Amino acid sequence: MKFTPVRLVEEGMADPLSGSICYELRRASVPVMAAMSAEFGQWNLKTSEAYLLRFIAANQGCTQSAVARALGSKPANLVPLIARLERDGLLERMPGEGRAVALSITDRGMTMLGNIEAGFQRLEGRLGAGLTADQKQAMIDALRTICRAACHYDSREP
């Protein structure tokens, strides 16, 4: 990870993008996602796999489609992630109702979960280090408001 640590835009250059929700969101997302990759990459996990394990651990026996709905992913995209985690012995797939498959963490997965939880905690602590609890909460509330608006966005509206 080699990001320019300062806010950029050389002397005398205009910065028409700065200050807009879209741009600032992207600017923050990139290094944050990179930090997550670095954190979970230590355990040879992708960020999405870490999310998945953590969610399934908290919802043992949930189905794949429930996970997709909860995480806002497409079921098709979970397939390779789950396959990989199962192959590595971190989670199990058991037959559920109908075609459904119940997902659960193995003992080995629980050990890994310890690393993941610690990773999330480190990330949370360091990324939020410059914010008060109130500032952080206000930001999260704002992000959710924006998320909701973006989910309803229709570019054809007047």
Added chain:
Amino acid sequence: MKFTPVRLVEEGMADPLSGSICYELRRASVPVMAAMSAEFGQWNLKTSEAYLLRFIAANQGCTQSAVARALGSKPANLVPLIARLERDGLLERMPGEGRAVALSITDRGMTMLGNIEAGFQRLEGRLGAGLTADQKQAMIDALRTICRAACHYDSREP
């Protein structure tokens, strides 16, 4: 764009990810990026191309590497974007100092810029509709604080 408009996580499911900076940032980013795609896709532009045109228009004659530094992109990734915009007659590449290339918007690019500016304005207005000016500014400040922390993130630190 078909996103679940509500906050998800079915009845009785735990949501261990919610409330964390990383996760909320990702959750908001995805639909926001999709909204941008939808907005600029009307003009057959990618989001990154819209960023690029807008920045160059505000900094006529800037070099490719200056753009890369300002936008936080890798020079290599700008190549196909710039090539495409030049091919479509939206921007021009003129020889600059040394190997440098000076980028500028063409007349046709300026016309397109009108669409882009309008698009950014629509996005900004609609995505930020639920926030007061203060809330929005506080969120942007928080995002920059987090961005800075993430840029310095070192997963090997104790």
Added chain:
DNA sequence: TATTGTTATACTCTATAACTATA
């Protein structure tokens, strides 16, 4: 028929390594 899961595929964004060209 509706839901669940899978396959195949494509596109965007980001990243790195290795290269060329110019001062």
Added chain:
DNA sequence: TATAGTTATAGAGTATAACAATA
């Protein structure tokens, strides 16, 4: 040698369409 730009390539994340299996 340092800076600017390019090529090639890889990987993560997302999306859709088309399909199979089960109630």
